[in-house]
Amino acid sequence: MRVAVLGAGAIGAYVGAALCRSGADVHLIARGAHLAALRAHGVRVLSPRGDFSAHPHATDDPSTIGPVDYVFLGLKAHSYASAGPLLAPLLGPQTALVAGQNGIPWWYFHRLPGPYEGHRIEAVDPDGETSAVMAPERAIGCVVYPATVIKSPGVIQHLEGTRFSIGEPDGTVSQRCRWFSEAMIAGGLKCPVEPRLRDDIWIKLMGNASLNPISALTRATMVEICESAGTRRVVELMMEEILDIAARVGSTPEISIARRLDGAQRVGHHKTSMLQDLEAGKQLELDAVVAAVVEMADITGAPAPTLRTVHAATDLLARTMAKRAPIIPTPAPA
Numbered sequence: 001m002r003v004a005v006l007g008a009g010a011i012g013a014y015v016g017a018a019l020c021r022s023g024a025d026v027h028l029i030a031r032g033a034h035l036a037a038l039r040a041h042g043v044r045v046l047s048p049r050g051d052f053s054a055h056p057h058a059t060d061d062p063s064t065i066g067p068v069d070y071v072f073l074g075l076k077a078h079s080y081a082s083a084g085p086l087l088a089p090l091l092g093p094q095t096a097l098v099a100g101q102n103g104i105p106w107w108y109f110h111r112l113p114g115p116y117e118g119h120r121i122e123a124v125d126p127d128g129e130t131s132a133v134m135a136p137e138r139a140i141g142c143v144v145y146p147a148t149v150i151k152s153p154g155v156i157q158h159l160e161g162t163r164f165s166i167g168e169p170d171g172t173v174s175q176r177c178r179w180f181s182e183a184m185i186a187g188g189l190k191c192p193v194e195p196r197l198r199d200d201i202w203i204k205l206m207g208n209a210s211l212n213p214i215s216a217l218t219r220a221t222m223v224e225i226c227e228s229a230g231t232r233r234v235v236e237l238m239m240e241e242i243l244d245i246a247a248r249v250g251s252t253p254e255i256s257i258a259r260r261l262d263g264a265q266r267v268g269h270h271k272t273s274m275l276q277d278l279e280a281g282k283q284l285e286l287d288a289v290v291a292a293v294v295e296m297a298d299i300t301g302a303p304a305p306t307l308r309t310v311h312a313a314t315d316l317l318a319r320t321m322a323k324r325a326p327i328i329p330t331p332a333p334a
C-alpha cells in the first residue's frame with residue numbers, strides 16, 4: 001500500500017509513522033526545519049503508550065513520489081483549496097483522500113440523502129475551489145480523536161488517544177476503507193470504519209466549535225474553561241445549539257452534553273489547537289471549525305445565538321490579528 005501524507009505535521013507525521021510501522025510504503029510531505037529533521041532522523045514519536053521511531057521517505061516535492069493509493073491530508077483545513085499543485089502528482093485514477101481535519105469537511109453534503117444533498121458549504125469550499133482540487137468522490141472522512149504536537153522538528157509528542165474513525169460519505173463500508181483501517185490497526189492505532197461517520201464529526205465538533213473559539217478569546221486551557229461557571233454555561237449553550245444544527249441536517253450523535261463536557265475537562269491544562277495557533281501568530285482554523293457550522297445554521301434556519309456571537313467575536317479577533325501582523329517589526333534588508 002502506497003501512502004503519501006500531505007502536511008506531515010503533528011497529526012500527519014504521527015499517522016505516517018504508525019503506517020510505516022505497519023509495513024506500508026509511506027512518503028511524508030513537509031517543509032522547513034521539520035522536513036530537514038525528518039530526512040535526517042525519521043519521525044520520533046514520544047508517547048505515554050511507548051516511544052518509537054519510523055523512517056519513511058520525506059520530501060517537499062510530491063512529483064518525486066508519483067501516484068499513491070491513499071493521500072492522508074494532514075494540512076490545516078484552510079490550506080486544502082490551495083493544495084492543488086502539491087496534490088496533483090499524487091493522484092492516480094483510484095487515489096483516495098483521507099481527510100484528517102477538524103470541523104466540517106468540504107464533502108459534507110456529498111451523497112447525503114435528504115434536502116441538502118450536494119449542497120456546497122462556502123466556508124470550506126469557497127467558490128468550489130476545494131472540490132475542484134479534491135473531488136468529493138475521492139474523499140474518505142476521518143475524525144481524529146488523538147492529540148499530538150510537534151515538540152521539536154521531527155519529534156511528535158503524542159498526548160492521548162489513538163482513535164481515527166473513518167467512513168465513506170455514502171456510509172458504505174468500502175474495500176478502500178477496510179484496507180486503510182487494517183493498515184492503521186497494524187500500525188498500533190484504532191481505526192473503525194463507521195457507517196454514520198457524520199455523527200462522529202458532530203461529537204468532535206461539539207468540543208471544537210465551542211471550546212476552541214472560547215479558548216482563543218480567553219487564552220484559557222480546556223479545564224479552565226470547563227471549571228469556570230460562566231464559560232462552562234456558554235459551552236453548554238453552544239453544544240445545545242450545535243446538536244440542534246446536527247439534527248436539522250440528519251445527524252443524531254449519541255452523547256450527552258454532560259459527558260462531552262466531562263471528556264473535555266479531563267484533557268486538563270491543554271491549550272486547544274486554536275489557542276496554540278493564535279499564540280504562534282498562525283491562521284486560525286475558524287472556517288471549518290466554526291464558520292461552516294454557522295453557515296449550516298443559516299441554511300437550516302437554526303437560531304444558534306450563542307454560536308453566532310462567539311463566532312463573530314473570534315472572526316474579528318482573527319481579522320484584526322491578520323491586519324496587525326505586518327506591524328510586527330521585520331529585520332531591515334541587508
Ligand SMILES: NC(=O)C1=CN([C@@H]2O[C@H](COP(=O)(O)OP(=O)(O)OC[C@H]3O[C@@H](n4cnc5c(N)ncnc54)[C@H](OP(=O)(O)O)[C@@H]3O)[C@@H](O)[C@H]2O)C=CC1
Nearest residue numbers: 007009010011030031074075076077100101102144147148
Ligand atoms: N494536533 C492535534 O492534536 C489534532 C489536529 N487535528 C486536525 O488535524 C489537522 C492538522 O493539524 P496539526 O497536525 O495539528 O497541524 P500542523 O500545523 O502540525 O501540521 C500541518 C503541517 O502541514 C505543513 N504544511 C503546510 N503547508 C505545506 C506545504 N505547502 N508543503 C509542505 N508542508 C506543508 C505545515 O508546515 P508549517 O508548519 O511549515 O506550516 C505543518 O507541518 C487540522 O485540521 C487539525 O484541526 C485534529 C485533532 C487533533
Ligand SMILES: CC(C)(CO)C(=O)C(=O)O
Nearest residue numbers: 147207208271272273274
Ligand atoms: C485537542 C482537542 C481535542 C481539543 O479540543 C482538539 O481537537 C483541538 O485542540 O483542536
